[in-house]
Amino acid sequence: MKIDKILPVIYFIPLILIQVLIVPYIELNGIVPDLILILLVFYTLKYGQLYGMILGFVLGALTDFSTGSILGSSMFTKTLSAFVAGYFYNENLVGTITKSPLFLAIVFLASMVNAIAFSLIVNFDISLNIFSLIFDQGILPSVYTTIIASIIMIFTPRRSYI
């Protein structure tokens, strides 16, 4: 059980390599899916909000270190995303929620929170266009992340889920 809880930190290494080496090949006008966020939402729904927030903080720190972004920015946004995703944690539904379409909706919501919070933190500008913030920097990356999450869901054998 304890080993299982640190597994996402181990999974982070191949995932961040895919994120910086392979994902750039599928970018659409600079928009890329966030694989780390999918991992985070998955484990938050498995172990709950509190665990998710701590995991988000750790994965965020590792992301900041490996991508060279402002230290603390991903820590902040991933913690917040896990907090939001954690509201959908239900002890009785562990194992089924990550197989249902609801999982994709949660990924979309968490991704929106992640992307918008990130933009506000690193680029806070009083003249910021709200439409651009929500659409360009919020919805578009979230849709892409959700599509990738659905592809992972489709091609992952059911028995390998929680």
Added chain:
Amino acid sequence: MRIVKNIWDQFKEYLVLVFLLLISIIFISHSDNPSVKNLKTTAFGSFAFVSSLFSDVLHTTGLKSENEKLRKQNAELMLEINKLREFGIENVELKNLLSVKDTISYQLIPAKIISKAFSADQTTFTLNKGKSEGIKAGMAVITGEGLVGIIERSSDDFSLIRTLKHINFRVVVKDQRSRFQGILHWTGSQLIISNLPKTSEIKLGDRIVTSELSSLIGQPFPIGIVKKIINPDEGYFNNVLIKPFVEIEKVENVFIVAAIPHKIKNSIELNFYNSGN
């Protein structure tokens, strides 16, 4: 004690959230601290080493098509060079007549991008060249099309590029036709030159290059063309939208301009190049 326990049981998620967010904010506010920078450079160097092992395998797949493209580009450049050589000779003669001396010399160091981190606000790339090759913070990174960004920091073997699509990227640019100057920056979705006087004679399609006034990039590297002029009814300034020549997302091989600015100019300006970053 029981009250504290009750509060913890009832609000632990919120308390942990606030605690973790506060730590994150402390990190964000200290991101320019030298010790934090050193920590980031060490971590980034280690990660870049791992990425470089895998990136070599990935890059070999696209080599054939890239080779073909480069051969075509080579032929086109040969024709262009012929034309420029003529201009160059003429330029040297004119400079000799006016007794104007070149103040800047530079060499190009080829490098390969081994990983890319995209986000709307801060797109950064990792290069396979570092301090051991003489790379320093502040050096310009270019391709055949134009400027890609500047070196943000270097470890011994790797460097991080702050690309044009990074909100902390600022550079003095000029309109090559009208010679008007302004500061170019990335807003998170657009590359713009802001606060240009309405009297400036910038037109759609004008070429924008880096200005010699820039203490970082003292050479006129191409940036892009004027795509749109935003002319608000009120105020005295325009914003100019720029379409970059370089498709930042598609760049794979670059050159680092190891600029050697004029010693006197450099000491007067306390150039970033000499800061030892």
